[in-house]
Amino acid sequence: MTPTPTQRIPLSNTSETSWMTTISRIAYLLAIFVAFLSLCAGGFFILTPNIVANALGIAPMFVQIGVSICVLIFTAIAGLLVGNVQRELSHANDITQRLKETRDRYAEILESSGAGAWERNLLDDSLYVSDHWRSLFGYDEQHAPKTYAELLESVHPDDVSALKETLTHAIGGGMRVYKTDYRLKTNSGNWRYIIEEGTIERTSDGIPMHVSGSTRDISAIREAEELLRRRTDELRKANERIHEEMLNTKKFAQAVASSNEAILITDTTGIILYANNAWEALTGVSPEKALGTYAIAPFEALSPISVAQSVRQTFHDGTTLFTDDLAGTRGNNTPYNAEVYIAPISEHHTPIFYTAIFSDVTKRKAVDKAKTEFVSLASHQLRTPLSTIRWYTEMLLSENMAIPEESRSYIKEIYDANKRMIELVESLLNVSRLDLGTMRWIPEPIRPIEAAKTALKELQPLAREKHITIIESFATDAPDIMFDRAQMHMIFQNLLSNAVKYTPQNGVVEITIQKEGTEHLFFSVKDNGYGIPADQQSRIFNKMFRADNAKAVDATGTGLGLYIIKHIIESDGGSIHFDSEVGKGSTFYGILPIQPIRKVAEE
Amino acid sequence: MKHILVLEDDSALITAIEHQLSMRGFSPVIARTVEEGLSVIDGEEHIDAIWLDHYLLGKQNGLDFVARLKGSEHTKNIPVFVVSNSAGAESMTSYMRLGVEQYYTKADYDLSQIINDISYALENAQ
Numbered sequence: 001m002t003p004t005p006t007q008r009i010p011l012s013n014t015s016e017t018s019w020m021t022t023i024s025r026i027a028y029l030l031a032i033f034v035a036f037l038s039l040c041a042g043g044f045f046i047l048t049p050n051i052v053a054n055a056l057g058i059a060p061m062f063v064q065i066g067v068s069i070c071v072l073i074f075t076a077i078a079g080l081l082v083g084n085v086q087r088e089l090s091h092a093n094d095i096t097q098r099l100k101e102t103r104d105r106y107a108e109i110l111e112s113s114g115a116g117a118w119e120r121n122l123l124d125d126s127l128y129v130s131d132h133w134r135s136l137f138g139y140d141e142q143h144a145p146k147t148y149a150e151l152l153e154s155v156h157p158d159d160v161s162a163l164k165e166t167l168t169h170a171i172g173g174g175m176r177v178y179k180t181d182y183r184l185k186t187n188s189g190n191w192r193y194i195i196e197e198g199t200i201e202r203t204s205d206g207i208p209m210h211v212s213g214s215t216r217d218i219s220a221i222r223e224a225e226e227l228l229r230r231r232t233d234e235l236r237k238a239n240e241r242i243h244e245e246m247l248n249t250k251k252f253a254q255a256v257a258s259s260n261e262a263i264l265i266t267d268t269t270g271i272i273l274y275a276n277n278a279w280e281a282l283t284g285v286s287p288e289k290a291l292g293t294y295a296i297a298p299f300e301a302l303s304p305i306s307v308a309q310s311v312r313q314t315f316h317d318g319t320t321l322f323t324d325d326l327a328g329t330r331g332n333n334t335p336y337n338a339e340v341y342i343a344p345i346s347e348h349h350t351p352i353f354y355t356a357i358f359s360d361v362t363k364r365k366a367v368d369k370a371k372t373e374f375v376s377l378a379s380h381q382l383r384t385p386l387s388t389i390r391w392y393t394e395m396l397l398s399e400n401m402a403i404p405e406e407s408r409s410y411i412k413e414i415y416d417a418n419k420r421m422i423e424l425v426e427s428l429l430n431v432s433r434l435d436l437g438t439m440r441w442i443p444e445p446i447r448p449i450e451a452a453k454t455a456l457k458e459l460q461p462l463a464r465e466k467h468i469t470i471i472e473s474f475a476t477d478a479p480d481i482m483f484d485r486a487q488m489h490m491i492f493q494n495l496l497s498n499a500v501k502y503t504p505q506n507g508v509v510e511i512t513i514q515k516e517g518t519e520h521l522f523f524s525v526k527d528n529g530y531g532i533p534a535d536q537q538s539r540i541f542n543k544m545f546r547a548d549n550a551k552a553v554d555a556t557g558t559g560l561g562l563y564i565i566k567h568i569i570e571s572d573g574g575s576i577h578f579d580s581e582v583g584k585g586s587t588f589y590g591i592l593p594i595q596p597i598r599k600v601a602e603e
Numbered sequence: 604m605k606h607i608l609v610l611e612d613d614s615a616l617i618t619a620i621e622h623q624l625s626m627r628g629f630s631p632v633i634a635r636t637v638e639e640g641l642s643v644i645d646g647e648e649h650i651d652a653i654w655l656d657h658y659l660l661g662k663q664n665g666l667d668f669v670a671r672l673k674g675s676e677h678t679k680n681i682p683v684f685v686v687s688n689s690a691g692a693e694s695m696t697s698y699m700r701l702g703v704e705q706y707y708t709k710a711d712y713d714l715s716q717i718i719n720d721i722s723y724a725l726e727n728a729q
Contacts, residue, residue, distance in 0.1 A: 379688070380658065380688050380689055383688035383708075383709060384613060384688055384709075386710045387616060387688060387709040388615045388616055388619070390710060390713065391616065391619040391620075391623075391713070391714045392615075394713045394714055395619060395622065395623065395714070398715070400626070422710045422711065425710070426710075440695075440696075
């Protein structure tokens with residue numbers, strides 16, 4: 001049902017109605033004609049009563065009666081006509097009023113759904129828009145479009161042709177309803193997405209007379225659709241990324257799971273959250289059983305206490321740790337050794353997990369042990385005959401033996417050569433220990449000056465022989481340092497014996513020991529001897545390297561001493577350097593930390 | 604005359620040690636195994652000092668001997684001089700912990716140097 005505006009052309013779609021209308025029209029015309037006649041007759045009688053009386057041959061009194069009758073007829077007809085017209089008018093008013101109310105009600109119903117109602121007259125293109133329509137698009141009565149053509153001016157230029165096509169197709173094509181959408185400009189110049197739905201009303205011959213319809217603002221819906229589309233797109237992309245990450249994670253997880261090395265992931269206290277399959281191969285404990293247990297539980301019984309402590313400290317401090325001193329036994333009492341690298345996984349510098357990667361080093365440890373034992377045994381085996389030679393030649397050289405002078409000198413050569421052999425064995429042994437990492441390192445508080453003096457005493461005979469002057473520059477505030485006694489001795493013994501050996505007669509050797517800063521000890525040994533040629537200086541610390549001029553002076557050196565002490569000094573966090581010039585002498589100097597850097601090795 | 608118990612298993616070295624100790628006025632008593640050494644200790648002769656090598660014949664080594672020595676009231680104060688060629692610093696620390704008088708790497712010392720030290724220590728002990 002459509003609303004009826006006041007300008008509406010009345011429907012006339014039945015032939016009966018037109019017939020009746022014709023009859024009533026004729027009746028009206030007849031009545032008006034009669035009334036007019038009466039009026040004329042009456043007027044004539046009033047104006048010229050005598051003439052009429054004379055003409056007709058009747059008394060003037062009859063003329064007056066005739067006038068009255070004409071007047072009555074006229075008044076009656078006029079009255080009837082007026083009454084009729086009035087009745088029709090009020091009836092028409094009633095109808096109009098009722099139709100207006102009906103229209104308004106229907107408009108209300110329609111507009112309660114949010115649509116704006118409108119009516120378009122196809123004959124004159126006039127457009128009626130409801131109040132709601134106007135409020136939807138911000139128009140007041142003055143500015144609202146009055147014709148459909150005016151409305152079209154507010155349609156988005158990109159949508160106009162499509163809209164016109166749709167209307168042409170619907171209206172011209174005999175359709176009853178149509179629906180279309182386009183962008184409409186509001187009074188304030190904003191674009192709104194709208195849907196227009198129209199019903200086309202035609203005459204009985206199908207001629208379109210007018211369109212009535214509703215307009216819905218779907219801008220919000222459109223925006224929501226657009227937002228939805230964008231969000232869906234974003235979700236799709238995020239989904240793809242997640243999928244990718246999951247694939248990567250899967251790959252990583254597979255790599256970890258199938259690794260030959262036992263890998264654990266623990267929480268910040270070292271409790272196992274994940275163990276791969278290799279864990280079982282290493283420890284005999286299945287990954288399932290390992291969950292919730294402490295990472296190095298299988299090793300605590302057989303590993304050194306210091307290692308267990310270091311591991312605990314690592315979990316506590318969020319640092320990294322490498323150790324190869326772990327030992328355990330598997331279920332069937334097979335002992336094994338392992339090394340581990342523990343590192344934190346952090347977020348914003350705070351550890352949230354730890355990874356621990358273990359390797360079975362049983363074979364390597366066994367090989368190392370065998371090497372160490374071999375070195376041990378070899379040195380023992382080598383030294384025993386050397387001791388024998390030493391002591392027997394010593395006995396031969398003692399006073400109570402009646403050895404002739406010449407023989408005595410030969411025996412002395414044997415004794416000296418043997419001593420060099422003994423030193424060589426000692427050096428080789430130290431080098432092996434350094435390379436295997438089994439060098440004894442037991443730090444204790446050492447007075448460096450005392451150690452230096454002990455070494456000096458050993459050199460006394462040679463120094464005296466060469467008339468070498470030893471200058472001791474020992475600072476009174478030289479600190480005690482934590483060091484291994486034997487290694488401290490090695491350092492001074494080597495530097496001092498080099499200085500004395502490679503300085504000619506009447507030379508000077510100066511040894512300095514003093515404090516350096518708050519945490520270091522400084523030492524230096526200076527001589528005015530042969531010096532080291534510049535082109536050989538870079539190799540002076542190499543294993544078994546001896547400079548040419550050193551060989552000339554003393555054919556017997558091993559070339560191992562400096563290599564050994566450099567290694568010792570640097571392992572401890574110290575440093576050693578030298579300055580040297582051929583013909584002027586050499587100064588070897590360096591520093592050692594007062595507190596040792598390296599951890600105590602348990603031998 | 605001071606009696607020195609010498610635990611050493613190398614024949615040539617035994618001869619040299621014995622010779623020099625005698626030359627210096629000591630009375631050396633030789634043992635080649637821990638068991639032999641212990642039976643000497645438990646025996647009649649009073650021992651004033653012990654010259655001990657680490658590796659000996661038999662299953663036990665010098666450390667076992669010292670441990671036994673230090674475990675008994677009447678032997679624990681006999682001064683022990685370890686004279687050994689073993690490379691291991693481990694054993695040296697163990698010996699020092701057990702309380703031996705001195706530790707010598709055999710090849711690094713002349714016989715006379717070691718005997719001087721023993722003599723000096725015994726004189727001062729009195």
